[in-house]
Amino acid sequence: MSAYGYENIGAEKPLFGENKPQDRIVNLIVGGITALSVTVTLVCSFVFPKWPPVGVNIYFSVCILLLCGTNLLLIYWYRQGDVEPKFRTLIYMNAFIIILLCICANLYIHDIK
Numbered sequence: 001m002s003a004y005g006y007e008n009i010g011a012e013k014p015l016f017g018e019n020k021p022q023d024r025i026v027n028l029i030v031g032g033i034t035a036l037s038v039t040v041t042l043v044c045s046f047v048f049p050k051w052p053p054v055g056v057n058i059y060f061s062v063c064i065l066l067l068c069g070t071n072l073l074l075i076y077w078y079r080q081g082d083v084e085p086k087f088r089t090l091i092y093m094n095a096f097i098i099i100l101l102c103i104c105a106n107l108y109i110h111d112i113k
Contacts, residue, residue: 037098038068041102045061071094074091075091
């Protein structure tokens with residue numbers, strides 16, 4: 001018997017409970033759509049409308065990349081267990097905002113009015 005009572009915790013138990021297969025699928029779909037939209041926006045900011053790239057387009061894509069960096073850091077903390085499960089909604093909202101910013105950036109880059 002341990003003096004601290006750690007034998008009842010169990011090392012194989014997940015930190016925030018069981019992960020459902022639906023959660024994994026939703027994470028992959030949201031992550032895939034976000035990654036695709038950011039990649040398309042980044043490529044379009046350098047390629048369109050002509051070479052050399054327009055500075056405002058590059059600035060817009062850098063701002064989106066910085067927002068992606070903060071979201072990736074939040075995802076990393078979530079997976080490490082440093083952030084509570086309620087922040088998963090914040091991660092999804094940030095991903096949705098990134099997708100909306102990518103749509104706005106692509107509309108601006110391609111000069112759609």
